[in-house]
Amino acid sequence: MPSTQTFDYESVDLTGKRSRGKVEAASEAAAVQLLRQQGLVPVSVSSAGSLLHRELSIPGLSGRTTLKDLAVFARQFATMTASGMSLLRALAVLEDQAAKASLKKAVGEVRADIESGVSLSAAMARHDTVFPTLMVAMIRAGETGGFLDSALERLAVTFEKDATLRGKIKSALTYPVIVLAFTALMITGVLVFIVPIFEGMFSKLGGELPLPTRILVTASHSLVWSGPLLLAVAVVGVVALRRALRTRPTVRLAFDRLKLRMPVFGPLFTKIAVSRFARNLGTLLGVGVPMMQALDVVGATTGNAVITAAMADLQSSVRDGQPMSASLGRHPVFPRMVTQMIEVGEESGQLSQMLDKVADFYDREVDSAAESLTASIEPIMVVVMGTVVGSMVVCLYLPMFTIYQNIQGAQ
Incomplete structure (x- = not known):
């Protein structure tokens, strides 16, 4: 028998009553199906695992419609x-x-x-x-x-599948976010509390501090004004970038292309974009939306300017009587397997069903990629944190060696 897991869930019934609880199932999809059989509508289903692998919830944003x-x-x-x-x-x-x-x-x-x-x-x-x-x-x-x-x-x-997809990505990024935040707090604590103690000790012993230690001491002295300045620059930069992404199509296109080419995250973002494209287009065609209108809607809802540009080119090709698969083959963002399955769907008259199968396949690929990303990021974060701690310790203890060598030379 397949092993079962425990899942935390939040659900509502048809009267709107919300409930929380736990359910035993072989997978998240099986847990959702079990809840539906009980007459419940799942709002969220997540593995009852460690805190580091749960989705982050940002306070103050709970009023938005998700x-x-x-x-x-x-x-x-x-x-x-x-x-x-x-x-x-x-x-x-x-x-x-x-x-x-x-x-x-x-x-x-x-x-x-x-x-x-x-x-x-x-x-x-x-x-x-x-x-x-x-x-x-x-x-x-x-x-x-x-x-x-x-x-x-x-x-x-x-919407349920898209929400599940986003939840998996957020869960995969929870660990590095926590580690980076903890590292930043640790660096701040060392600069504020530890470095001044060592600086007072070094001044009593005399001698010139090595360059790395002087840099650390200078950073400690300037933290009162440099910290808020760096925070303000970061906030202004993020706001300016988001505004540019909304108002300047060329910036958005370049940014999205960069996302798809990133060494670690690029393949994951590509699979997400392809999954959303296939899911949305298959859903629209499945309910009878005309092809040209469906492509227009998909271009506006995939959340990636590279896909949007591909949809504009696709509309021109379809308008000229060309098959959709031929146009998709000209865009590297769409893997060969996707164009082949769409070609089969066009020839068999089952394009909507084939797009749904593509979306299901890439949903599973995203799930696997998110787990692999988490597994690969954890050791990287450990190395980063160890490097930061080790560097600061070396900077603080370098003067000890210098002072010891001066004492040996005087003797």
Whole structure:
């Protein structure tokens, strides 16, 4: 029998009641399936392992609508519409059950717009900070084709898988973030408390300090103003970079290309981008969104400018009557296996199903890559921390050797 693991979970039922607990299952996917069989909608499922491998939660950001919130919203919405509940009644229930203030407000305003004669997709499009472009496009297709509940169900699955994917990446990065933060605190503590003690001792013994020790002492003296200055420069730099990424397409394209070429993280980012491309495009085509519109939405929702540029080229090729697989082959970001599977999907008329299989494959690849990344980063972090500690110890004890040599020379 396969070994089982313990998973912590948070879930909601169809009445909106939240619950937490533990479940025994062979894998995370099996745990999710087990919860669904019990009539629960999983909000989060994570291994009950050590703290260093759990996802970081940033205080102050809990009011934002997350992918998990949207997944729960879409699944509850799909269940209510499939059961025959009217659209306005379903939205009223969803507004009452929404845990996040931003989502509650948006759902209330959407309901008011629908009462005034606006379509659901048009009303949701007015709240682009809450409801992503992918969601609006799929709901519009569901409204047009008369299968809104099916579109919402596929949305829920897409959001759940995307949220799981992001959670794995955050979990993989938790360890290095903690180690780097601890290293920074340790360096600050040594400069503030330890170096002044050694400096006073060296001044009593006399003699000239070696260059590495003088650099350490200077850093200790200047920490009062250099620390806040470095922090301010870092904050300004991050803000300027984020603004440039939002407002300058050329900067965003260069930055995303650099991400995909990074030595350790590049392959992981590539797999994430390909998985999101395949999942979003397969989902849109699966609910009947036209190819050109689907490519436009995918270009805006993958979160990577390299994929966005590829989608623009793909649109031109498809418009000229060329197969999608031929155009994808011109872009190195898409592996040969992806273009071959898409080519098979085009020839068999099952492109949406084939894209879903590609996405599932790369989800597993991301999972494996995230585990490998964690395993490879841990020794690197240990070496970095050891190097920092060792360097500071050497800098502090170098004058001892110099003083000892001076004493030996005087004798």
